[in-house]
Amino acid sequence: MGNWWSDTKEPPPPLVLVPPLFDFPPLAARTRMLESSYNLLFGKLPLRCLFEDYFEESKHFSTRIMLKPIDDPHVDLIATVMGPLDQKPEERIVGNAQFRWQSDVDDPHTFMDLFVSNSDPTLLIRSCAYYPRMGFGAFGIFPVLLKKRVSSEDHGVMGLRYGSSNLSVGATVMPFSLGDEFPRSAWLVSKMGRLMAGVQYEPQFGSKDAARYKNLANWSCAIGYGLGSGSPLSPSFNFGLELAKNSQFIASFYQHVVVQRRVKNPLEEDEVVGITNYIDFGFELQTRVDDEKTSNSIHDSTFQVAASWQANKNFLLKGKVGPLSSSLALAFKSWWKPSFTFSISATRDRSKRETAFGFGIRVDSLREASYQRADPNFVMLTPNKEHLAEGIHWKIGKRPVLQSDVNSGNFDGIPRELRPLGKIL
Template sequence: MGNLWSTTKEPPPPMVLVPPLFDFPPLAARTRMLESSYNVLFGKLALRCLFEDYFEEARHFSTRIMLKPIDDPHVDLIATVAGPLDHKPEEKIVGNAQFRWQSDVDDPHTFVDLFVSNTEPILLMRSCAYYQRFGFGAFGIFPVLLKQRVSSKDYGIMGLRYGSSNLSVGATVIPFFVGDEIPKSAWLVSKMGRLTAGVQYEPTFGSKDGAKYKNLANWSCAIGYGLGSGSPLSPSFNFGLELAKNSQFIASFYQHVVVQRRVKNPLEENDIVGITNYIDFGFELQTRIDDDKSSNNLQDSTFQVATSWQANKNFLLKGKVGPLSSSIALAFKSWWKPSFTFSMSAVKDRIKRETAFGFSVRVDNIREASYQRADPNFVMLTPNKEHLAEGIHWKIGKRPVLQSDVNSGNFDGVPKELRPLGKIL
């Protein structure tokens, strides 16, 4: 009876904050079906985001607005304006907009978009249809309005592709141009366990007997080793080696680390004991191997190293170092609806020995994410089950904090923004 009338309540279990990633999924993933899988795999997409996002050009600014209507989530609009901070006659402010219709809200592989700009091309239409059940897809990129059409690519490109979880093969052609560039490009990528290997053919250089496919300079090949599920809640690792155009050797490395740290924030509640942080590290080395340019200057061999740290849902710090310059960027994001992001970067030029700044402003409601306080992937174990806690990071009182389920690939209940991308190679 004493327990029946007792007003004493058990304190709430400790919780771990799991903030969403700043930009996940990346915008480049929405158009990956328009691109060769060879150019996206081997950690290339992740490295591109790490080396480029929020690193603004020195003495330049950029603004980006990404909005979609509440009544129709199948369509969205992205508008950008970028230019120099100090107006120069040789530089002008560039503005463009992109209107997109997507067949499935959660599947970005079938869509149509229209791109307008005050630079070439003035009007560009892109379309892709992919049938995941059969693995086949078709896509096209058509410049509708151009001031002048110089190359064959200005007449448009069409492509066919097949994709599964272990194989991607495809080719592109120029349908409105009579010439010897058939195909315009072709690729074959296969995945075997944790290894991924692929080749790509792009007939850029000619051959003595007219058969461009016999020229090794038109071929590229790569091999990669990768771990991880593709979700920001799960660590990932990618290492790649590439021989591009038979003239350049590229070695790259990318790692996404998920760590937990204690929360010492007086604004948080007492039951909040930890927070998840995301740390990314990338390295890329490019070296020329052809005999035409054997000098050892920076153009023949170069490298870049970058790292980023997301401390919470609001702050992101990035740094990048190369032989010619080094950069640092700080971004602040408020998760309103729509979200608002302000970033500033500093670039130090080692040749000119000067430092310049750039900044950007972004508004986004295309990617919606929530700040998880009691994420189902982080559970508290009682002391009598302590022997099952293989993923313990630290202990709070008598209860350890355990990360579970995500590492085993179970993403049920996880917000769609934090789930892995589609299982299509």
């Protein structure tokens, strides 16, 4: 009888929406084993994505289709078409396609791809084999069809590398080179706690080996300080200083912030009390430090600042400011299968006092839409589009103090596309 009188529905618990990121992992991370770790660490990869993604070239368009067959997830295809909106005789539409085979669906470090294009190189083969247990890897880049082979790199590049959680070392050579350039490049990067230091050798000056090694213009060095796990589910912070080619000083800063705000959408259900947002901010300063007398122009010392805000799973707003121009980009994404993204960017050239627009369209089935508890102050729950936030009282200006697995570095229960890029440096 007592249960009959108290047989009333309990109010639904509050919900916190946690949208997936627009583009994670970045496409550049799929081929990072073909590059020097020096060129990707120190916050360089996220800064590159922040400063370049969705900022289309003025008066140009770009279309990218990224597809993966359902029957065989080990292969995928990326086709790109880009060109001017008002085509001129000296400009043409560039089209290329890349077919990729990956050994392990969850491990992008062992693969082979074929790249075809209507511009040089017409056919390019790239391959990489990496063994995580031993930490050793080998890779190669070979232009098969090329209209004209000018430099030694046009005959192919091969490399060896070793990587662990605290060390990355490697070198590249040109096996079919006609000259005596050996090695083509070499790098060494080490991590000690939150500090990271690295050096890279790229011979461009000097006629003999001894002269090239002693010439400081062939060396670059960098030091960085970083926080975060490498997963977008937790905030991260990177600060780096670099002396490139003994002639250019570069200071950079990048921060990824995970915040939650109240939902003020009348279309949402009453139990939806909050939504997770992703905010990225980056700054880069470049200035010359050599003794060469150059013209006192703005190119001798330049900077750029950029920021992005993902308000929900559908909208992304980005902006960047430099000494010569400013750009603003807006992207809309629909999470169908495959997903569809439309972007428009506006660039203001202050020297010409002109504003030009660029457009982009992307179709993607490589990266799945994943929803997960993003704020480390919240407990990790079962992946779903909307997560029950039981026991959480939403208060303005006050955040709950609950520890999650993300903060402790446990990513086993997280979808693979939201995990850190790997346990190698």
